[in-house]
Amino acid sequence: MPTGNSSLIENLEDLRKEVFSALQGAGDLRALEEVRVRYLGKKGAIKSLQKGLGSLTPEERPKVGAQVNQLHDEVESALESKRDALESSALEERLKKEQIDISLPGREDRPGTPHPVSILIDEISTIFARMGYDIYAHREIETDYYNFEALNFPADHPARDMQDTFFVGEGLLLRSHTSNAQIHYMEHQKPPFKMITPGRCYRCDTQDATHLPLFHQVEGLVVAKDISMAHLKWTLETFLRELFGPKTEIRMRPSFFPFTEPSAEVDVWFEGKDGEGKWLEMLGAGLVDPNVLLACQIDPEEWSGFAFGVGVERLAMVRYGIKDIRMFYENDVRVLRQFEGQRQSWRR
Numbered sequence: 001m002p003t004g005n006s007s008l009i010e011n012l013e014d015l016r017k018e019v020f021s022a023l024q025g026a027g028d029l030r031a032l033e034e035v036r037v038r039y040l041g042k043k044g045a046i047k048s049l050q051k052g053l054g055s056l057t058p059e060e061r062p063k064v065g066a067q068v069n070q071l072h073d074e075v076e077s078a079l080e081s082k083r084d085a086l087e088s089s090a091l092e093e094r095l096k097k098e099q100i101d102i103s104l105p106g107r108e109d110r111p112g113t114p115h116p117v118s119i120l121i122d123e124i125s126t127i128f129a130r131m132g133y134d135i136y137a138h139r140e141i142e143t144d145y146y147n148f149e150a151l152n153f154p155a156d157h158p159a160r161d162m163q164d165t166f167f168v169g170e171g172l173l174l175r176s177h178t179s180n181a182q183i184h185y186m187e188h189q190k191p192p193f194k195m196i197t198p199g200r201c202y203r204c205d206t207q208d209a210t211h212l213p214l215f216h217q218v219e220g221l222v223v224a225k226d227i228s229m230a231h232l233k234w235t236l237e238t239f240l241r242e243l244f245g246p247k248t249e250i251r252m253r254p255s256f257f258p259f260t261e262p263s264a265e266v267d268v269w270f271e272g273k274d275g276e277g278k279w280l281e282m283l284g285a286g287l288v289d290p291n292v293l294l295a296c297q298i299d300p301e302e303w304s305g306f307a308f309g310v311g312v313e314r315l316a317m318v319r320y321g322i323k324d325i326r327m328f329y330e331n332d333v334r335v336l337r338q339f340e341g342q343r344q345s346w347r348r
């Protein structure tokens, strides 16, 4: 700290020049902050000058003190304007970098679409609801009783081998068909009634082009007076014609299910684009076995019924021309997006 008045004033002049050239040289906010700390900080040059004023004579002190304070204020306001200038140029640069190209086309907002199997279940439900059917749903984790026994599959009967089952312990299994819902429904409803029950089924089947371990069925059940195979055939024909068009032909072949007697497999005639046609198996059906009615406290002397179970993915394959059933669950959006808008245009 210089002692004499004149040398201190000279020092102040040098310091002023030094500070202002440092301010000019500060190219960004960080450099500016360094300048502030160096000259105005607690241990900065101007602050030390202010602290040193005490060693001056009482005559010198007010004059020199006023000059030091003036320098302090000048530097402070110069720092502030420099900070403003640097901040606005930094902002400008950022805006330039982040500029939005408003001529680019916007990103398309694509909210997903229903899965084709859901679309089909919806359509099937609509068709049957129009015919006065109740739409019913029941559980997928089931007891042996509802999946087999009440449906007239006695324990150890070879008919159980027709459905490779996932057992999940404690007498429970994943239902292998939607027929379990027939029993639940009949335990609570008095005939006459008509119902369908769509839902997931599980079988320990090896996956291939027509089989999945998880698939969907729609089960139908009608119990009333004097129900015959003619009612069943008319119902299935009406349903399949609604779904595939009015010229659709079906045929029934004798088959076997423990819970229907007689039983039938139902095929649909499909003509390919090349004009060649073939029968495709779509579902199982038959007249409800009297033992099933008895298991649900319904008198088979008074009531009779028909039932059917159709595979939804198999219907969807034909409907959408998909050759491999696994494509429905690979979740390739290029496949699934083809069904956008199908809900509105499904009827031929």
Ligand code: FA5
Pocket: 176, 177, 178, 179, 203, 205, 210, 211, 212, 213, 214, 215, 217, 219, 257, 260, 281, 282, 283, 284, 285, 286, 307, 308, 309, 310, 311, 312, 313, 314
């Ligand atoms: C049954 O499941 C019987 N419960 C159907 C039934 C109901 C008959 C009421 C009589 C009265 P089936 O095992 O054939 O039958 O299966 C019926 C349909 O489910 C088949 O025609 C097929 O379309 C579909 N399906 C069966 N297994 C699979 C599988 N692993 N993957 C995809 N679809 C399948």
